[in-house]
Amino acid sequence: MARTQGSHSDITGPKVRETALRLFAQHGYAAVSMRQIAREVGVQVGALYNYTPDKQALLFSLLKGHMDELLATWEAEPRPEGPRERLEAFVRFHIRFNLDRPQAIFISYMELRNLAPENFAVIEAQRKLYEGALEAILRDGQAEGAFSVPDTRLASYALIAMLTGVNTWYRAGGRLSIDEVADIYWDMVRKSVSAG
Amino acid sequence: MARTQGSHSDITGPKVRETALRLFAQHGYAAVSMRQIAREVGVQVGALYNYTPDKQALLFSLLKGHMDELLATWEAEPRPEGPRERLEAFVRFHIRFNLDRPQAIFISYMELRNLAPENFAVIEAQRKLYEGALEAILRDGQAEGAFSVPDTRLASYALIAMLTGVNTWYRAGGRLSIDEVADIYWDMVRKSVSAG
DNA sequence: CCTTGTTCTGAACGCTCGTTCAGTTAATCT
């Protein structure tokens, strides 16, 4: 029996991606089998290959989709005047975006090494684009005298790591709301780049 | 033929651990096979089981050894007077310790989910002990009025993430020495916890 | 109602996995 009622490409396709994202985030790409994904989707393993040419392409597609959305959403954000305001916008955007998609963020940082080299290069370029946006803000602010940052490249790495770290401990429904978390992080970021 | 000349437990044992650490860091626990470890050590796969009861115990032993060393080394560090001096000591210690053992740090953050639950609990408790040391410094400094940190728990997470992030970009022989990196990070940390 | 095309099943392919173990080799002990 195939094609049971209500089972279409429009439903199975997204379901495959959602399930793969969840399982990859939970157990890691290498530890998750195609059969396991199929079981949770509710199909036989062969059916998965209607939606991806292979397992590697499935991982890449998830990461690529995530990075595309990250870059597009960031570029659609309002761009305030002044380095300080722009830095604040970046901090709040990054925290909000990350906390809204914990699984995608997780595999974006953990599964890079499981990408084939040519796929890795694509994702890495996108990530550098995004991190470059932060460094540009720091550089402008330093030039204008708004910040005191001796090494903007290094500072951008430090701040990105700090902000992305939110995902390791934040749990929805905890004692702090996303906005409260963003307030506290922005306070630390603001001071860390100011004249000391 | 077994027991070729110069091949003893004293040599093979450490070699197994070193090789496993390197491969786990490079490809991930789930993606590395016992046969691959054996090949790089230069023995048949069966010989590995003279040094570990199974693959999981090998991972746990590496992580446990690393955490033991981290805690012991930190406790052996001189403990300066005053919160500000103690915070600086922590920052410099953390960066130095991490950059000296990039592979062990890497698997300590990446392979936690591949630990069996009872093993995970052990490592997690040790990690909390270490992170608690930072929070205690922040709490004392806040109480004494040396720092301005509204939420010491959250600030400790933020700082740990920032400091640990050094490992993702630092490469020995780059344009900055470890001490120069530590100077810059300490500058940012110092300002981020100060009155703004 | 019959054809066409999409979606899925069920089974199979060759391969690798972690782990076990009887037997072999070589160093050590008596």
Added chain:
DNA sequence: AGATTAACTGAACGAGCGTTCAGAACAAGG
């Protein structure tokens, strides 16, 4: 020299892996 033991080999175990594919089931179009 002979016995003992630690270290390792070589082969095997059952299980699971990613991937392929012929054919079945169903929806849609004429």
